[in-house]
Amino acid sequence: MCLKIKKNKIMKKIFNFILIAALTGSFVTLFSCSDEYLEKEPPGSAAGTVMESSEGIEALLIGTYSSVQGQQRFGGALGTDWTYGGGASDDCYKGTSTGDQNNFNAVERYEALPSNAYMSNRWQDCYDGVARSNLTLEFLWTVQGGDNPIDDARATVVEAEAKFLRAWFHFKATRVFWKIPYVKTQTELGETLPEEVPNDSEGWDDIEADLQYAIDNLPETSPLGEVGRATKYAAMAVKAHAHMYQNELSSAKPLLDEIINSNVFSLVDNYNDNFDMTTENNAESIFEIQAATSGSNHSALVLAGPCMHQSGPAGLGWGFYQPSQNLFEAFQVSDEGLPVLDVADREPLAHDMGVASSVAFTPTDHFLDPRVDWTISRRGIDFLGWGICEGASWIRQQDNGGPYMTKKFMHKAENQSLNAYGRGFDNGKNFRAIRYGHILLWRAEVAVEENELDYARQLVNMIRERAKGSDVVMGKVSTTVFDGNEIVVDWTQPAANYKVEPYPVGAVAFATQEEARKAVRLEERLEFATEGMRFFDLRRWGIIADVLNAYIAEDVKFRTFLTGAVFNSEEDDYWPLPESQLDLQDVLQQDPAYQ
Secondary structure (H helix, E strand, C coil): CCHHHHHHHHHHHHHCCCCCCCCCHHHCCCCCCCCCHHHCCCCCCCCHHHHCCHHHHHHHHHHHHHCCCCCCCCCCCCCCCHHHHHHCCCCEEEECCCCCCHHHHHHHCCCCCCCCHHHHHHHHHHHHHHHHHHHHHHHHHHHHCCCCCCCHHHHHHHHHHHHHHHHHHHHHHHHHECCECCCCCHHHHCCCCHHHCCCCECCHHHHHHHHHHHHHHCCCCCHHHCCCCCCHHHHHHHHHHHHHHCCCHHHHHHHHHHHHHCCCCCCCCCHHHHHCHHHCCCCCEEEEECCCECCCCECCCCCCCCCCCCCCCCCCCCCEEEECHHHHHHCEECCCCCECCCHHHCCCCCCCCCCCCCCCCCCCCCCECCCHHHHEECCCCECCCCCECCHHHHCCCHHHHCCCEECCCCCCHHHHHHCCCCCCCCCCCCEEEEEHHHHHHHHHHHHHHCCCHHHHHHHHHHHHHHHHHCCCCEEEECCCCCCCCCCCEEEEEECCCECCCCCCCCCHHHCCHHHHHHHHHHHHHHHCCCCCCHHHHHHHHCCHHHHHHHHHHHHCCCCCCCCCCCCCCCCCCCECCCHHHHHHCCCCCCCHHHC
16 A cells, blocks of 8 residues: 555544634635546545645644634633633632533542543543644645645744644643653554554653754744744743653753843733733744634634623623632732742732622722732722723622632723624633743743752842833722712722832842742742643642642632542642543553542
């Protein structure tokens, strides 16, 4: 059997499992009657001969990029990791109402079983992306071995893009599951079929190999000049992150240094520019997941609608993904404008849990890091221009999800016109998956472990100086009761008592490694709060059980949902492989914690 025939059979098999949604209209060809009719591909089909072209390869690659955000809103959570990285951590609650999305309840309480549908959702989203990546590679190699190959330079970049994406999807799988199969193309696997690949490792070696190919062959700027495509620096950043996950800091260091020393990236002036639709793909963005809407369709992040307020003028969404009281209190600062590193030293902050909007409530006047009100929607503070949040009347079920909502995934009221599809539930807001801030703080982690404490302080201060110089949320509200009467706002004043300062030379926080670790880790939490990183960071730092069990002990005093929940680091640090997949593939082994 010739290689081309073998490949076409493999491709046909893969087509049965995935939908190539990004194919352009150029592949729909109308045929007139002729002697060659029976030799032509059916109209509108994505047949192999159609795909074996430059246009076909590019369309397949775009289809692979389109899978980066995932398809499943809750259990997949592929683009933002909000379910597993945020909702399962001390950053956020599932939110919404008690009985809504019960599978999420099990994730939040660390009680998910192999039969939980979320496990299948995550697996499906990850390996759909893997299949698309491999399909792109197989077709590329077929074209390059045929009579009409595409330009060699472009072919090399396409392969690098596809391998970057393949590594990305496997990375997303290994964040959630104990061990994974690293599925390559049939050409690479030889006689082993994809379904026969065992999950005998975390996949790191193959992830790093694919990323190294991408580093070696991707340009420094976006291929074809199109934002959203992977670059050399994106591959370097993801590989550095992979090393951070494995506690291989010495391997992450040169990658991080090269990105920093390139002078290609910089922190944008305003923190909230990283969450604004009008400042996307900016100087800070290293790998950004693209979203868009049109009058008839959308390619929105699947988190956008679920995490919006359900009521009020911004009530376009379902009320999921509510920040915790623990996260809110982490934003408090000392009189000097410095973070309070130890949870035990933080003061309880006023909240409106259990307080009706029609009952008087005065928000805390404690000094707060201004990033808090670009991250958390709370009573008495303007919600992105949609109006002053009135508290409980805007919250779907406050006693279940608490009094707060997230802000980073909702668009500003002034940008509603940019969301042409529907009412704005599926908005066109991008997600900065990796930005320069990540690089600086990961490098600060490395500096701490190498006992370069003052360099770590300088890196952290770059983040804090940006926070200090950023725009703050404006609008000082004097109204304490929201009963339908006029809300009194002084728009010339900041909304709250904001203060943030860099760590001075000789700061106690950087006097020892132990204190410096706390300072860097807290800065990462504040800078990237609700962005799907927290659970995974706690796990790689080796402090997850202590932090989450302490969090549970305090949170049950605030709401009852976590009563009886326990985090066991030997059982709950990963989620189980889906039972449905184990039934299909005998070669897969379940995480011993779930056997």
